[in-house]
Amino acid sequence: MTDTQRRTGDGWQLRFERRYAHPPAKVWRALTEPEHLSAWYPFPIEELDLRVGGIIRYREPDGDPTDLYAEITELEPHRRLAFTEFDRETGRHRLRLTLEPDGAGCVLTFEHTFADNPWAEQTFTGWQGCLDVLGTTVACLDLGVLDDVDGAPVLRFERRLAHSPQRVWRALTDPAELARWFPVGVDAVPETGAPMRFVTGMSGDFAEGRVLECDPPTVYSFRWARSVLRFELAAGDDGGCLLRFSHTLSGTDTSGHLPSVARQGPGWEQCLDALAALLDGIEPPQRDGQWFLARAETYVEEYGLADGTATFDGDGVEVRFERDLVQAPDVVWSALTEGDPPITGEATPVRFTHGHVGPGPVTRVDPGRYVEYAAAGGAVRFELRDQEPIGTRLLVTQTLPGSADVARALAAWHTHLELLFAALHGDVRCPWPEERTEQLRRRYAERDGQQATAGE
Template sequence: MAQPTATLRVVAGDAVLLLERRFAADPERVWRAVSDPAELARWFPAAIDGDLRVGGHLRFTFSEDPADAGDGGEGQVTEFEPPRVFGFLWNRDALRFEVAPDGTEAGGTRFTLTHVAGGGALGRVAAAGTAHGWDTCLAALEDLLEGREPEAAPEAASDRLAAVERYVAEFGLDEGTAVTTPDGYVVSFTRDLLWTPLDDAWAALTGGGEVEAATAPPVGAVNDDVGAGPVTEADPPRVLEYTWTHEGAAAGTVRWELIHDPELGNRVELTQTVPEHLGSVLPTALAAWHTHLERYFAAVNGDVRGPWPRERAEELRGRYAARLG
């Protein structure tokens, strides 16, 4: 049976992912699989150790080395109602597993996983990778319930990229904004880089070469639709800023920032300042960076794409123009 994908909504500023699965196994069997630490270790992303009662302390471990116990952080049980509900905190996130009969004569189970991502707006930025991660975990849970061995081979990078890109588009995580400022506008995008090391993300942006002030910016940081002037700041592997030009004259700055977050992963924040008298270029700028960041995310994940996709950029320019009015 085809499984539904994750859904995303925002509640009180936090991203909430909801995933539902139907399993042929009965509810008692599913409850054991989602509450017994030994069974959780076979599908959940971290081993869980602790006191399974409301208020009980939990410890999460990724490494198999006993010396690294707790390297995944800590949490607390918030709900524990066998054989129906298991809720807990994991660092700044809240997870809830709900087990219920699926209402069929076969006696299967409806399983619902709710993940409230801490971090406010930044938790939403990481939602696509998180959703795909849960899809992978729940596939392993289904294997466990069906008595199958989980896939031994790691997921192909191309499959992972395609799955995350689908969620990025579905959740609207690729959309940019144009905010009015006293001097004009700021075009802004924030994109998750999953857990790509900053050095690798910087290399994808710069081609691995040296970047210095007053020189031309690297090809990976510019595109066909935003004129590029000299670099004004370079701080590898975190900051690259350069002047952008309009009709040959300096008009503002483009700034790339690569940011590490130990809990949410790494991300890129891109901004372009636009003076008030050039407000007409906003749809083009938004479309250009939307397209550019699609290609950059692919490159960071090993898929270096061909020439600038003019049709895609034009499609997005029309969409942003309609939104801006």
């Protein structure tokens, strides 16, 4: 991140750089689509005519009209947008946003040139805040919407595709085309009631399914093991179509519990991006581990997938966390032990604890599966379970006396597991983020009210 402000004659030039872990085409949407531009720009967008010479009209944040408007002066889709704003009080403002590909993401350069005015310093810091919100806005673009239907998590996605429903239907049902974007091989005849087989990898492992609804070219729904997938296509006026996709998880096993949304969401985003690329005749975007980490963390934060619980029982309380990890149990165990395996009666390895816990000796251990140790008038337990279809379901519990600061305990373990999740994807974050822990402590205290600190 590079931010500078300098005088240019009788005015100012502000320059900002931000790197986003998203391709230029995605960031471009947040710069040019009124709904998304309004989410981070200082003024909501009333009208945007996206062409050179086109006018951008704003409104006040409270919805009232404003005389402020802009004219687009440069436009190169997915690369460059420049416009001049006309403000009666402060004169002309020239703004220019440029996107450059950078690996799987891109770098945004934003420049703002304007005549001297009393608000120059506030303008600089104001843009820094706006660009932080832009990062959040981009991260939430195409984010699946999470619902709950009778206790089962349901992820919903929408994509506008520049292709007819008939063309998209072929990509949804033809095995050869499915193989280019769907996560597993599919053997099926698209007819209501027809059996289906989903084949995973070179091993040939498979799951059974069945076509639940088939109405070409509008609805295709089927059961995949204990999940239900549904595709709906609605024709658009421009010759394209709107794809609505939903994945109803089972809610009854580790492949369908709420924590698994952290992997399912990014996985389906990648699949739907590959589907769009197939239809457009281009290569799908390359995704790396850092992309997955960023997207998974977005789902976790947006939907509270990492939130812990506190259960009060008599004079004590148990805090509990459950995290879905894509790495196998032996990989997670190795990351936790760091070559220092826990031994009954000896000191607890450091990665099983943190600075907000006074760890005692290990009391029980089953290598690769669980470890328990005494701590702060209670006990801590790490348990690694097999996650379906792959990975680890990590359970962490701590028992505390009723007088403990429960909100702080929840916040500390929440932070600890965030750091572990990032480290498992190659992102080692040091030092301990005390500001994040305090933010979480306040959040848990607000969530649980008087239960935030037991005994209050």
